[in-house]
Amino acid sequence: MNNGRLFNKRIITMAVTAITCGATYTQAQPVEEMIVIGVRDTHTVRTDDTMVAPADTAELLKEMPGANVNRNGELTGIPQYRGMHGQRVNVSINGSHISSGGPNAMDTPLHYAPVAVLESLTIRRGIAPVSAGQETIGGQMNAVTYRGDYGDSNQYELGGRLYVGGQTVNDGGVGSLFLSLANRNQIFRGMFMREEAGDSDFADGTITPSSYDRDRYDLGFSTRHGDHEFTFDYSRNDTNDAGTVALAMDIEAVDTDMYSVKHTWDNSDFKLSTTISHNDVTHWMSNYHMRTPPQDNMMGPGTMRYRRTLAEGDNTHFVVDLELPTGAGTWKVGVDGNFENHEARIGNPNAAAFEINSFSDVTRDILGMYVERSQSLTDDIGLDAGVRFNRITMNSGKVSANLNPMNMGSGMPFMMNNMAGMLAMQFNSNDLKQRDYNTDWFARLSIDSSNNLIWYAGAAQKMRAPSYQERYLWLPLGITSGLADGNLYVGNPNLKPEVSHEIEIGFDLDAGRFSFYPRLFARNVKDYIQGTPSSNMLANNFAQMMANMGMGQPDPLQWNNVDARFRGMDMEASFRINSAWQLRAVGSIIEGERRDIDDNLYRVSPDNIMLALDYFGSSWNGTLETVGYADQERVSETNKEMQTDGYTLVNLSASYRPTPDSELGLGVNNLLDKNYENHLGGYNRAMNPDIPVGARVPGLLGRSFYGRLMWYF
Numbered sequence: 001m002n003n004g005r006l007f008n009k010r011i012i013t014m015a016v017t018a019i020t021c022g023a024t025y026t027q028a029q030p031v032e033e034m035i036v037i038g039v040r041d042t043h044t045v046r047t048d049d050t051m052v053a054p055a056d057t058a059e060l061l062k063e064m065p066g067a068n069v070n071r072n073g074e075l076t077g078i079p080q081y082r083g084m085h086g087q088r089v090n091v092s093i094n095g096s097h098i099s100s101g102g103p104n105a106m107d108t109p110l111h112y113a114p115v116a117v118l119e120s121l122t123i124r125r126g127i128a129p130v131s132a133g134q135e136t137i138g139g140q141m142n143a144v145t146y147r148g149d150y151g152d153s154n155q156y157e158l159g160g161r162l163y164v165g166g167q168t169v170n171d172g173g174v175g176s177l178f179l180s181l182a183n184r185n186q187i188f189r190g191m192f193m194r195e196e197a198g199d200s201d202f203a204d205g206t207i208t209p210s211s212y213d214r215d216r217y218d219l220g221f222s223t224r225h226g227d228h229e230f231t232f233d234y235s236r237n238d239t240n241d242a243g244t245v246a247l248a249m250d251i252e253a254v255d256t257d258m259y260s261v262k263h264t265w266d267n268s269d270f271k272l273s274t275t276i277s278h279n280d281v282t283h284w285m286s287n288y289h290m291r292t293p294p295q296d297n298m299m300g301p302g303t304m305r306y307r308r309t310l311a312e313g314d315n316t317h318f319v320v321d322l323e324l325p326t327g328a329g330t331w332k333v334g335v336d337g338n339f340e341n342h343e344a345r346i347g348n349p350n351a352a353a354f355e356i357n358s359f360s361d362v363t364r365d366i367l368g369m370y371v372e373r374s375q376s377l378t379d380d381i382g383l384d385a386g387v388r389f390n391r392i393t394m395n396s397g398k399v400s401a402n403l404n405p406m407n408m409g410s411g412m413p414f415m416m417n418n419m420a421g422m423l424a425m426q427f428n429s430n431d432l433k434q435r436d437y438n439t440d441w442f443a444r445l446s447i448d449s450s451n452n453l454i455w456y457a458g459a460a461q462k463m464r465a466p467s468y469q470e471r472y473l474w475l476p477l478g479i480t481s482g483l484a485d486g487n488l489y490v491g492n493p494n495l496k497p498e499v500s501h502e503i504e505i506g507f508d509l510d511a512g513r514f515s516f517y518p519r520l521f522a523r524n525v526k527d528y529i530q531g532t533p534s535s536n537m538l539a540n541n542f543a544q545m546m547a548n549m550g551m552g553q554p555d556p557l558q559w560n561n562v563d564a565r566f567r568g569m570d571m572e573a574s575f576r577i578n579s580a581w582q583l584r585a586v587g588s589i590i591e592g593e594r595r596d597i598d599d600n601l602y603r604v605s606p607d608n609i610m611l612a613l614d615y616f617g618s619s620w621n622g623t624l625e626t627v628g629y630a631d632q633e634r635v636s637e638t639n640k641e642m643q644t645d646g647y648t649l650v651n652l653s654a655s656y657r658p659t660p661d662s663e664l665g666l667g668v669n670n671l672l673d674k675n676y677e678n679h680l681g682g683y684n685r686a687m688n689p690d691i692p693v694g695a696r697v698p699g700l701l702g703r704s705f706y707g708r709l710m711w712y713f
Helices: 004-021 057-063 412-428 468-472 539-547
Strands: 032-037 039-046 067-073 075-080 088-092 118-124 138-147 157-167 172-182 187-195 200-204 206-209 210-224 228-241 250-266 273-288 308-327 329-348 350-377 383-397 434-448 453-464 498-511 514-533 557-576 579-595 607-616 620-629 647-656 661-669 702-713
Touching: 057 067, 057 075, 057 118, 172 210, 350 468, 383 468, 412 539
Parallel strands: 088 138
Antiparallel strands: 032 039, 039 118, 067 075, 118 138, 157 172, 157 702, 172 187, 187 210, 200 206, 210 228, 228 250, 250 273, 273 308, 308 329, 329 350, 350 383, 383 434, 434 453, 453 498, 498 514, 514 557, 557 579, 579 607, 607 620, 620 647, 647 661, 661 702
């Protein structure tokens, strides 16, 4: 188990490194816009100022203190913050909640904010306010897509933004064109994006399949008059073939429609904001159309093992938020709701009668209300506090399966079908309608001790109800909302909500040319939802029978409540050498462990630090960056997680602005073509000549040259 003395030593080492080497979270130029409320508690990265090659916006998280990304495919990055990931991290797009349509999170929320249409990505550092979202047990972040600006006069003017980019590691290319017609009170806008790439190379080969193909269309309108502003936006996402080797299937199609309407009434007495949004997803995936098709036990065509899944989901979200400035502070009160529906059916194109009704008419609805206060207690002391109440109701329809499409009277299909029928009967007899009442609260105190130093301390309780996968997965399958550990899981309708108690301390030091922002945190989670060895003998026998046929793994895990603990430190620092040169550093130490047994939690980011040297010229900017990851020996035995070795990467980038409205950027990632294993990359599930099945997926990028052109007009 973890050694506390070594943990403290790592913290001291990281702090000394930051002080001696300097640095901040930004990238190659002044890429970071900070929003300061008492302390430095949010970070905004703008794509205008950030050189980034991959298409997935989640890659930006790697440069943020405490944040990282679980990589299941080039377009399937799952945010991680301080060791928590998946649905524990609240992600919104333009302030609206987005639900994945696929049960394995192939279309993660950030899938709907590609880099080429992104304006900014903001992450809440540390404890998120209760007004930030309904379930923020693992943090909160918001991506904003580019939607243009109002004009300066009553005359309509045509404007736009062109974004063109490419990279060599997968011969990938992207282009987006934004057009607007705007005056001082109205703006009509539209955008089109097209991106595609081949399979990604690494130092010893190619990750097959990892290619992708995606289109995006946007239309919108905004108008303002006096204290009022009204905005309507529609987006269409068409993702076609996209490889996800860490999962059992690849993306065949993700067709998503997204709508949002927002009204803001802002005057000197109050600010009232109302947002209503909806997204509708149709998602096809298969295990044969991109990767090598399944084979039978004699290494022949395994046509009866072909699988094609149709997953459908929709989500409606609303929030009404009222801000009232009073006295030496502000009140914020609000109500919000989120209503999800999900279906998933597995079929076989070679046997029309074959069907697994994975999820049937599943609903997950949340109604919440909150009150929050920001108060200046004295000239030097500030307090932020709030409380939230959420009611979560969940339900599932009856499930079924037909694993004997030939209607055989005996043999393995007959036996498996009977066993699946018994599992369906077992599940359907449960009380599937569940209701949870969750309470969140937080308090943060900031003390300005002068000398450019602000002390910070915070505490919170955050709760999360189980996901629909954790409650309603009735047949042992690898459906885990993107966990990607290679195990089979079965759900538990009687799961309790997770309850996290967290404390955080730190300070903000701004001493002219030098700045330093460290945070220490500790979080105990009661009833943490974790896969543990299944005690359902029927499910265990079914999984063993599948394994004997060469399909899947034996010994499934069942979602159950355990006790867990997270602790660590993250920091950022910078030192301005002169007007042209700056040193930066960002570092994170995170430990996640079970408290009920001697084991670690799965897929937690290794200790890491980024050091960079930036140059700022009148028209040229550049960055030399090193990124170091330590060995990860704190792995989960329960999830059969493999250890990984540490590595260091060197990246180089530069940008040139020939005019104030244009920029040409060039860069190279992994300059030394380092062969490394990304601990957060999952395990290969596809037959691949360069990566054994079950081996950890390599770092997704070998040496890659990339470039982009941005032009505003």
